[in-house]
Amino acid sequence: MSGLRFEDKIVLVTGGSSGLGAEASRQFIDEGARIFVMDLAEKGILGRLGEEKATFFQGNVGKPEDCETAIRTCIDKYGRLDILFHNAAQPTPMTTVPFHDLAKFQEIINTNLCSLFYLARIAIPQMQKQGKGVIVVTASTSALGGEYGMASYAASKAGLLNLMRTMAIDHARDNVRINAICPGYMPTPMTEGLGDLINVVQESIPQGRGGDPKEVARAALFLASEDASYMTGHALVVDGGWSAHSGAPNLLKYVPQQVSRQ
Numbered sequence: 001m002s003g004l005r006f007e008d009k010i011v012l013v014t015g016g017s018s019g020l021g022a023e024a025s026r027q028f029i030d031e032g033a034r035i036f037v038m039d040l041a042e043k044g045i046l047g048r049l050g051e052e053k054a055t056f057f058q059g060n061v062g063k064p065e066d067c068e069t070a071i072r073t074c075i076d077k078y079g080r081l082d083i084l085f086h087n088a089a090q091p092t093p094m095t096t097v098p099f100h101d102l103a104k105f106q107e108i109i110n111t112n113l114c115s116l117f118y119l120a121r122i123a124i125p126q127m128q129k130q131g132k133g134v135i136v137v138t139a140s141t142s143a144l145g146g147e148y149g150m151a152s153y154a155a156s157k158a159g160l161l162n163l164m165r166t167m168a169i170d171h172a173r174d175n176v177r178i179n180a181i182c183p184g185y186m187p188t189p190m191t192e193g194l195g196d197l198i199n200v201v202q203e204s205i206p207q208g209r210g211g212d213p214k215e216v217a218r219a220a221l222f223l224a225s226e227d228a229s230y231m232t233g234h235a236l237v238v239d240g241g242w243s244a245h246s247g248a249p250n251l252l253k254y255v256p257q258q259v260s261r262q
């Protein structure tokens with residue numbers, strides 16, 4: 001026994017070519033796993049990870065046939081699927097519903113929400129056959145409440161959480177655990193478009209900074225590991241305290257600070 005949490009585990013990571021998915025892929029490999037990355041984008045990451053530890057499948061999680069082929073290819077290659085980390089998503093246009101392009105709305109719901117259904121309907125029967133399996137989904141703090149100008153993304157991520165919870169209770173007795181992480185803001189290619197607005201976002205986070213994808217990946221790996229063996233149907237928030245505050249303005253900025261009595 002090496003003591004590595006994922007020794008010889010087979011992990012399928014969607015959106016593993018970039019950002020959080022790439023970081024999680026690295027951490028899974030460091031902890032002994034072999035990974036199967038499904039992504040729309042080129043396999044650049046795999047060169048750095050090592051071909052013997054990682055396989056790339058170019059596919060669209062918004063297409064049921066691609067999801068089925070990816071999972072079947074993974075099982076054909078490795079014989080099993082221990083962990084599905086469904087993390088791929090596309091960002092939202094910043095707009096309100098009357099101005100939101102209809103096709104774009106449907107595309108985002110399909111990519112970010114329906115994709116979990118497309119993947120899980122193939123992955124869960126395999127996990128039932130194996131007698132065990134784990135699914136971890138990347139939702140967002142956008143799933144926890146309304147988000148100004150982010151109708152499609154916030155709806156897709158909120159739907160993802162309740163699909164996750166429902167599958168978790170439906171399959172708890174199959175020994176299939178299903179949980180989600182809810183990251184707050186992280187600097188990744190997805191958030192590059194924010195430009196200078198990043199300062200506004202960071203200012204609103206109690207810890208005063210965005211999350212490092214390494215910190216967020218560690219939470220995903222925790223849920224995927226045996227350390228979380230009694231957790232299912234849980235949404236684990238990783239957001240520097242962002243969702244802990246009520247939305248009220250920070251009046252502390254405007255009142256004289258108390259001097260410590262110490």
Ligand SMILES: NC(=O)c1ccc[n+]([C@@H]2O[C@H](COP(=O)([O-])OP(=O)(O)OC[C@H]3O[C@@H](n4cnc5c(N)ncnc54)[C@H](O)[C@@H]3O)[C@@H](O)[C@H]2O)c1
Binds near residue numbers: 020040062141187188
């Ligand atoms: N960055 C943030 O601030 C933030 C905050 C909360 C949640 N998230 C979530 O974290 C996850 C990872 O995002 P990230 O920040 O690492 O972004 P990213 O853009 O760096 O990575 C997303 C990856 O998903 C892939 N992808 C997109 N659409 C796809 C599709 N249809 N099929 C297959 N692959 C597809 C992209 O090619 C890319 O490799 C996403 O679910 C995102 O919604 C991100």
